[in-house]
Amino acid sequence: LLAFVIVVVIVFSQMHRDAILSRxxxxxxxxxxxxxxxxxxxxxxxxxxxxxxxxxxxISNFLFSWLEPSLQTLK
Known part of the structure; x- marks a missing residue:
C-alpha cells in the first residue's frame, strides 16, 4: 500500500509539473x-x-450512518 501511495504521488506530481500538460x-x-x-x-x-x-x-458504521439517509432517499 505504501508503494502504491508513493508511486501515485510521484506520477501525479510529474504530470502536474509538465510544461505541455500545464498549458x-x-x-x-x-x-x-x-x-x-x-x-x-x-x-x-x-x-x-x-x-x-x-x-x-x-469506522464503517460511522460512515454508513452518514450515508444511510442519502441511500434511503434513492429507494
Whole structure:
C-alpha cells in the first residue's frame, strides 16, 4: 500500500509539473498548486477510507450512518 501511495504521488506530481500538460490545463509549469493536492486527496483518500473501514468496523458504521439517509432517499 505504501508503494502504491508513493508511486501515485510521484506520477501525479510529474504530470502536474509538465510544461505541455500545464498549458492544456492552464496551470503554471513546474509548480504544485492547491488543485494538485485536491486531486491527490481524492485519488488516495477514497481507497484509504475504504481500507480503514474494512479493517475497523466502527469506522464503517460511522460512515454508513452518514450515508444511510442519502441511500434511503434513492429507494
Amino acid at each position: 492544456t490545463t492552464s496551470t503554471e509549469p513546474g509548480k504544485l498548486d492547491l488543485g494538485f493536492y485536491q486531486k491527490l486527496l481524492s485519488v488516495l483518500g477514497v481507497p484509504l477510507i475504504g481500507l480503514l473501514a474494512s479493517q475497523f468496523p466502527e
